[in-house]
Amino acid sequence: MTTSSIRLKALEMAQQRAAVKVDLPSTKISDYFGSAVFGDKAMKAHLSKEAYNAIRAAREGKPIERHIADQIAAGMRQWSMNEGVTHYTHWFQPLTGATAEKHDAFFEPLSDTESIEKFSGNALVQQEPDASSFPNGGLRNTFEARGYTAWDPSSPVFIVDNKIGKTLCIPTIFVSYTGEALDYKAPLLKSLHVLEQSALDVCRIFDKSVAKVSTTLGIEQEYFLIDEALYNARPDLVITGRTLFGYSAAKGQQLEDHYFGSIPERIYAYMLDFETEALKLGIPLKTRHNEVAPGQFECAPNFEDVNLAVDHNQLLMDLMEKVARRHGLKVLFHEKPFAGINGSGKHNNWSMGTDTGVNLLSPGNTPSKNLQFLTFFINTIKAVHDYPDLLRASIASSSNEHRLGANEAPPSIISVFIGSQLSEVLSELETNTAKKNDNSKGQSILFPRIPEILLDNTDRNRTSPFAFTGNKFEFRAVGSTANSASPMTALNTIVANQLREFKAEFEAAVKGGMKKEEAIVSILRGYIKHSKRILFEGNGYGDEWKKEAEKRGLKNITEVPDAFEAYVEKGVLALFEKTGVLNEREMHARYEILLENFTKKVQIESRVIGDLANTHVIPAALSYQGELADTAKKLMDLGVGKDAYTVHLNTINEISSHVTQVKKLVLEMVDARKAANKIEDTEKKANAYCYKVKPYFAEIRYYADKLERIVANEQWPLPKYRELLFLK
Ligand code: ADP
Ligand code: MG
Numbered sequence: 001m002t003t004s005s006i007r008l009k010a011l012e013m014a015q016q017r018a019a020v021k022v023d024l025p026s027t028k029i030s031d032y033f034g035s036a037v038f039g040d041k042a043m044k045a046h047l048s049k050e051a052y053n054a055i056r057a058a059r060e061g062k063p064i065e066r067h068i069a070d071q072i073a074a075g076m077r078q079w080s081m082n083e084g085v086t087h088y089t090h091w092f093q094p095l096t097g098a099t100a101e102k103h104d105a106f107f108e109p110l111s112d113t114e115s116i117e118k119f120s121g122n123a124l125v126q127q128e129p130d131a132s133s134f135p136n137g138g139l140r141n142t143f144e145a146r147g148y149t150a151w152d153p154s155s156p157v158f159i160v161d162n163k164i165g166k167t168l169c170i171p172t173i174f175v176s177y178t179g180e181a182l183d184y185k186a187p188l189l190k191s192l193h194v195l196e197q198s199a200l201d202v203c204r205i206f207d208k209s210v211a212k213v214s215t216t217l218g219i220e221q222e223y224f225l226i227d228e229a230l231y232n233a234r235p236d237l238v239i240t241g242r243t244l245f246g247y248s249a250a251k252g253q254q255l256e257d258h259y260f261g262s263i264p265e266r267i268y269a270y271m272l273d274f275e276t277e278a279l280k281l282g283i284p285l286k287t288r289h290n291e292v293a294p295g296q297f298e299c300a301p302n303f304e305d306v307n308l309a310v311d312h313n314q315l316l317m318d319l320m321e322k323v324a325r326r327h328g329l330k331v332l333f334h335e336k337p338f339a340g341i342n343g344s345g346k347h348n349n350w351s352m353g354t355d356t357g358v359n360l361l362s363p364g365n366t367p368s369k370n371l372q373f374l375t376f377f378i379n380t381i382k383a384v385h386d387y388p389d390l391l392r393a394s395i396a397s398s399s400n401e402h403r404l405g406a407n408e409a410p411p412s413i414i415s416v417f418i419g420s421q422l423s424e425v426l427s428e429l430e431t432n433t434a435k436k437n438d439n440s441k442g443q444s445i446l447f448p449r450i451p452e453i454l455l456d457n458t459d460r461n462r463t464s465p466f467a468f469t470g471n472k473f474e475f476r477a478v479g480s481t482a483n484s485a486s487p488m489t490a491l492n493t494i495v496a497n498q499l500r501e502f503k504a505e506f507e508a509a510v511k512g513g514m515k516k517e518e519a520i521v522s523i524l525r526g527y528i529k530h531s532k533r534i535l536f537e538g539n540g541y542g543d544e545w546k547k548e549a550e551k552r553g554l555k556n557i558t559e560v561p562d563a564f565e566a567y568v569e570k571g572v573l574a575l576f577e578k579t580g581v582l583n584e585r586e587m588h589a590r591y592e593i594l595l596e597n598f599t600k601k602v603q604i605e606s607r608v609i610g611d612l613a614n615t616h617v618i619p620a621a622l623s624y625q626g627e628l629a630d631t632a633k634k635l636m637d638l639g640v641g642k643d644a645y646t647v648h649l650n651t652i653n654e655i656s657s658h659v660t661q662v663k664k665l666v667l668e669m670v671d672a673r674k675a676a677n678k679i680e681d682t683e684k685k686a687n688a689y690c691y692k693v694k695p696y697f698a699e700i701r702y703y704a705d706k707l708e709r710i711v712a713n714e715q716w717p718l719p720k721y722r723e724l725l726f727l728k
Contacts, residue, residue: 002717004620004714004715004716004717006233006717007233007716007717007718007719008714009229010227010229010230010232010233010719011229011230011719011723013227013229013328014227014229014230014328014723017227017229017266017328018266019265019266019268019269019327020266020269020270020273020326020327020328021269022269022272022273022276024272024276025276029279032276032279032280033279033280033282033284034279034280034281034282035280036083036158036159036160036161036280036281036282037156037157037158037159037281037282038076038079038080038156038157038158039156039282042079043055043075045079046075046076046078046079047071047072047075048071048075050068050071051068051071051072051075054068054072055072055153058153058154059153059154061193064125064153066121066122067121068121069121069122069124069125070120070121071121072121072124073119073120073121073123073124074119076119076124076157076168077106077117077118077119077168080157080159080166080168081106081117083159083166084166085106085159085166085167085168086105086106086107086165086166086167087103087104087105087106087165087166087167087168088103088104088106088119088123088167088168088169088170089101089102089103089104089167089168089169089170090102090127090129090149090151090170090172091169091170091171091172092129092149092171092172092173092174092183092185093174093183093184093185093314093483093485094174094182094183094184095182095183095184095590095593095594095597096597097481097483097597099314099315099318100129100174101167101169102127102129103167104123106118106119124151124170125150125151126148126149126150126151127148127149127172128147128148128149129147129148129149129174136176136182136589136593147174147175147176147177147182148174148175148177149172149173149174149175150172150173150175151170151171151172152171152172152173152185152189152307154189154305154307154308155171155307155308155311156171156282157169157170157171158281158282158315160281161277162322171185171311172185173185173186173189174186180583180585180586180589181582181586184310184483184485184486184489185307185310185311185485187485187489187581187582187586188306188307188310188485188488188489188492189307190579190580190581190582191488191489191492191493191496191579191581192215192306192307192492194492194493194496194497194579194580194581195213195215195352195492195493195495195496195499196212196213196214196215196352197496198496198497198499198500198503199213199215199352199360199376199495199496199499200212200213201499201500201503202375202376202379202499202502202503203354203360203372205375205503205506205516205520206368206371206372206375207354207356207358207372209356210354210355210356210358211355212354212355213352213353213354213355213360214305214352214353214354214355215305215306215350215351215352215492216303216304216305216306216309216350216351216352216353216472217303217304217305217306217309217310217348217349217350217484217488218300218301218302218303218304218309218349218472219300219301219309219310219312219313219346219347219348219349219484220287220298220299220300220345220346220347220349221298221299221300221313221316221317221346221480222291222296222297222298222344222345222346222480223296223297223298223299223320223331223332223333223344223480224293224295224296224297224331224332224334224337224338224344225267225270225295225297225324225329225330225331225332226295226329226330226332226724226725227328227329227330227724228324228325228328228329228330229328230719230723230724231330231724233718233719234718234719234724235608235611235612235616236608236609236612236718237330237332237337239604239608240334240601240604240605240608241332241333241334241337241399241481242332242334242336242337242338242399242402243337243338243339243721243724244605244608244609244612244697244701245609245612245617245701245704245705245708245718246338246339246705246708246718246720246721246724247705247708247709247720247721248338248339248340248341248721263288263289263290263297266327266329267297267329269327270323270324270327270329271288271297271299273323273326273327274316274319274320274323274324275288275299277319277323278301278315278316278319281312281315281319282312283301283312283315283316284301284302284304285299285300285301285316286300286301286302287299287300291342291344292342292408293338293341293342293725294341294725294726295724295725295726296342296344299316301316303349303351303472306350306488306492309484310483310484310485310488313346313484314483317333332344333480333481334399334480334481335397335399335400335402335403335479335480335481336399336402336403336406338721338724338725339701340407341407341725342407342408342409343402343403343406343407343409343480344403344479344480345403345409345410345476345477345478345479345480346478346479346480346481346482346484347474347475347476347478348474348475348476348478348484348487348488348491349469349472349473349474350472350473350474350475350488350491351471351472351473352376358372359471359472360372360373360376361373361376361377361380361468361471361472361473362470362471363471371517371520371521374425374429374524375502375520375524376499377418377422377468378426378524378527378528378531379495379498379499379502379527380473380495380498381416381418381527381531381534381535382498382527382530382531383491383494383495383497383498384414384416384466384494384531384534385416385530385531385533385534386494386498386531387490387494387571387572387575388414388534388554388555389414389555389557389563389565389566389569389572390490390494390566390567390572390575391414391466391475391477391487391490391491391494392412392414392555392557392563392566393490393563393564393565393566393567394486394487394489394490394491395475395477395478395479395482395486395487396557396560396563396564396594397479397481397482397560397597397598398560398597398598398601398602398605399479399481399601400477400478400479400481400482401558401559401560403479404465404477404558405558408541410463410464410465410476410477410540411463411465411540411541411545411546411556412477412556412557412558412563413465413540413545413546413549413554413555413556414465414466414477414534414554414555415464415465415466415534415535415536415540415549415554416464416466416467416468416534416535416536417461417463417464417466417467417468417535417536417537417540418467418468418535418537419461419468419537420537422468423535423537426528426532426535427528429521429524429525429528430525430528430529430532432525461537461540462476463539463540463541464476464536464540465477465540475487475491489581493575493576493579493581494575496579497575497578497579502523505523506519506520506523509522509523533552533553533554534554536548536549559690559691560598560686560690561595561598561683561686561687561690564591564594564595564598564686567587567590567591567594568587568588568591572587573587592682595682595683595685595686596682596686598686598689598690599676599682599685599686599689602689602690602693602694603673603676603677603689603693605697606669606673606689606693606694606696606697607673609666609669609696609697609700609701610666610669610670612718613662613663613666613700613704614666616717616718617662617704617707617708617717618659618662618663620707620711620715620716620717621655621658621659621707621710621711622655622659623715624655624710624711624712624715625651625652625655625656625659627712628648628651628652628655629648629652631645631648632645632648632649632652635648651710654710655707655710655711658703658704658706658707658710659703659707661703662700662703662704662707665696665699665700665703666696666700668696669693669696669700672688672692672693672696673689673693675688675692676688676689676692676693708720
């Protein structure tokens, strides 16, 4: 088959595909929600009271004794074998970005003919995966190239059913033998611990009855869906997750008729299918809708504890990929699969709540609740103000960089949007113009009332990377492929640190004789003055913002290696060290790993661009050019006038000129790559890939896309944007 007929065949397949019939449970959702999870109900049925209590206590950080771990493991095995499970795996989140598993059977041979099913406490609690192939940034010496996974009892075990077999999955952290974190989860758990402790300390200034604070997260996930056959006919999508060539369809998203439009039947069947599987796994999916770009969709669960929300999002992405295959679809999580139209993000809705049922980022209706709200609200703003580069680093990736600052995506400048009403509240608080409100006890309260309409009237500024949305902050700059543990670890840590500082200042002020409210208000007033340049209410997509941000001294970091530098900046190293979240060695290791990942991704894209240019784009162009030459020659031979073949000759020349450019630029890019490959130093190498190799991508694409518009449609080898995006 010629390459162009691969495209045409794929188009035919895609057109013929109908919605797949989905086997849905006949009961209501509440009957099967969490049925594949060893949750409360299953635990009560399969564990002794002692073991059950031990798991619950472990969620609060208490260690589990070995003999209890044996009991728990036995209960898990019994439950999961009843469900048809044969294998178990430690499930972890290495810094490669994907989740990893290594399966072991429960089955244990006793003699050559006898065997039993067994699962010990040891096997539950700790495992040694063959870890030498996971990135470690030089943390593990080659002679000690081992790490281990350790059970995280705060995230329940679950059963993955891939329709062929079932596996019991145990959420774990992944650490080196010397104890350094090699994954996303270990530092996330530590950051949650410090944040919840420091938030509790601050809470208790207001309300002594609070005993626990939890951090909550709701992750909105955007994605594209395209037909699997068309996907397979695009080597760039298959290998890099995005299109490296392709002329934007004439009908892009200008009409915006896709947003909230009705969901096509085939897609609807897919959504029902993966949602059902997700609900069985206890992932509380609630919302689904079309997104702005054609072929783009979004789903969102109810918020949960951060650790669980992150695990669920990782699991959901795996699930969505698996289920898509059953529907002849391919789900694209890449932040920018198509140039010229919207990319995909993963909005991280973040807040904190108390065991007394108070959302700490929800404006209250009494003056004292308001002061508590303002305390958490303003401390968060100050934390972002003080560590914008760290937040920027936490969302940097080779793929997210194509999205930030492009069509309808937050800029790479970190700022905070709070809406006009809260802006007013803060400026009143800052300048102390508020009328003194009297509360029932007759004390004067020195801060403004928050209008009650606030909650119903949240401004919907969608252009901000970090926005307050009524009762939570929404970190919108996070990329759709990201593991949310990375931005959440950064956010938790800076806010934890900030709350500690606040508490210390508060105590000093009270010791110095200030009244409680006065002390709080005066500290917050100082914070507002200090941090207000990070607040921005205008259009984050506009160019004026770039100028304005520069005037304010806010950085616009647009390249990945520059963004990652924040991880090894002195202040950031000190922050992670003093909060105990990551030590200096771990930070340096992460920095190395992230840079290496970046280099590899750019290197792969560069190779694919070279290959596709040489083996797809240029041959198609030359073959069409040959046809034009034949026709022109025939016309000449007929003795017709020059007018008859001028178009042919002009087109032939045009093709030659574009082909020459593509050829030349590819050769130059290969040279740049070779030079970059000789560099040993990780940082310098990443910079060479970023600044010397990557700039060729857009240039080569420019000429290749011109050729796409010249070559006869049926001869073009790669499925076109309009074909990838508009199939229903
Ligand atoms: P939007 O208006 O942005 O579409 P929603 O109000 O539907 O958003 O919420 C988006 C996400 O924010 C959902 O996942 C939701 O569960 C989550 N969310 C709501 N309240 C909180 C909270 N207190 N903490 C964390 N996430 C929250
Ligand atoms: Mg939202």
